[in-house]
Amino acid sequence: MKAIVQNGYGSSDVLELRDVETPEPGSGEVLIAVRAAALDAGVWHLMSGKPYLLRLMGYGFRAPNVRVRGREVAGRVEAVGAGVTGLRPGDEVFGICEGSFAEYATASQDKLALKPAGLPLEQAAALSISGLTALQALRDTGRVRPGQRVLVIGAAGGVGTFAVQLAKAYGAHVTGVCSTAKTELVRSLGADETIDYTREDFTERDVSYDLVLDTAGNRPLSRLRRVLTPRGTLVIIGGEGGGRWIGGMGRVLWAALLNPFVRQSLKPFMASELKADLDVLKQHVEDGTLTPAIQRTCPLDGAAEAIDQLHRGEARGKILILP
Template sequence: MKAFVSRSYGSPLQLTDIDRPVPGDGEVLIRVRATSVQPYDWHFLRGEPYVARLMAGGPGLRKPPFAILGADVAGEVEAVGKGVTEFAPGDEVYAMPKQGGFAEYVCVPESELAPKPENLSFEEAAAVPMAANTALIALRDSARVLPGQKVLVNGASGGVGTFAVQLAKAFGARVTGVCGTRNVDMVRSIGADEVIDYTKEDFTRNGQRYDVLVDIAGSRPASACRRVMTRKGALVLVGGPAGRWVQPAGHVFATLAAGTFASQRTVMADVVRCTENRRNLTTLTELIESGEVHPVIDRSYPFEEIPAAVRYQEAGHAAGKVVIAV
């Protein structure tokens, strides 16, 4: 099969012929029809920030922990391993395997797999797993959003942000999205009650108060964010400014440390260590099939142009998700 392989930090992705994987016990072999690109991939491709190489679950000290990136997969079941009972060849599925999506085939544990939403194409479904799962964890689990609460999403036009806006609305919240000028109409179209253009207004100085602030962009210091939060509000950290040595990890950990002295809760939405991916995908499928949530796709690339897709996503201008048709 063909796959894009990365064998050392900073080396270009190389299209390579490798053996097709064989499903082991409890595993399902998927013929990948679509995948997506996200910051998770290029952080592992670059091995940045360097401090993350010292962390459990990080890129690894000297080389990438896996050669084939791609943490979102949508496709068809090709074969199943011993003990698999819930899926059969031909089933349309999607998953968040954390690796292996930049290939024509990938093996995924049955416990990580969910049926693809019936109303989505493979490319649309590939936009969902990691970004939507992150947004779901941030709002439902970390913030524990309730109907009627006021939620602000800083970074509302990106992959996670577009899902966060829609999920907050689905949970009954009143949502404010923060984004750049060119994405204001898009963020409003997916359900935001109010949209703040950060090039014209500083959301931390508008006099509003929010019960939940989902910080994806990491563009304002924690002290400024808390200024616009209710006394018992929740500041949920998802990301931050990119950097070679410490960021965004430095921003996240400094904010968590400072949060111990504040009345508001400060929590991190950690999708990488989540053990409920299948349950979460099932929840997302219900919301997607009901029409409450739909992926926003900025661009679609053919499989052969995955390196170009990674460069485009890394530039930080994508509105929604960047997907790959395999």
């Protein structure tokens, strides 16, 4: 089968379209004929091996342990391994796996859900990691409530486009921060207001928010706290910039250290890959409160350029890779 493979860390030049063996599903796994994969911010980090802390966390010190890139997936079940219940060949599924930039991939049955009714299978690939991140950040960590004022920083990104829609579904008043070219998209997703960060520094506004979601931002905590209400909550989703060793994690660690000493809640966040929450996303799509925002699709041999585009901050919503 064809797959995007890397044998070492580096720029997108390390990615190659190659022929590799089709994987076999193990116990509790299914084999998926991939219809589409989607990009998330983690793909660049796994490709580059930065920050170096990532390598120490078990992803591979000198080279990635998993050679095929991609984790968000949608496709058709081709075969099932021992012990699989609830899924069978022919089912259309979406979820999380290792190595989705390929014609076939294996995934644990615990990280897959049936495709939402009425949603094209290709678009379902965009739901999993970014959708789970937005859902859990709002519902569990941010504890969003109806009537709250919510600020989504990076509202036009993969996580941000889902966060805007879900915050509206939970009854919040939503303001999205994005660049000039992306304001129309963010408004179309239901944002009550947008702030163009290229023209205005939102931290200088005389407006306070009950909940701020910072999706892979790089603004200092002191600036973000200025726009929080006295008891407001800041949820830090990832982080960019910083040094080669810990990258944006420095800001995350500082938030955790500072949190016990301030009235505001400063909460680092990491998503959990839960099948139950994939089913929640499925329900939101089916009831019309959530729609993946797709910027474009590209073939497997366009994956490297798409990853570069995402890392430059040029993506609007999700980019899909079609084998």
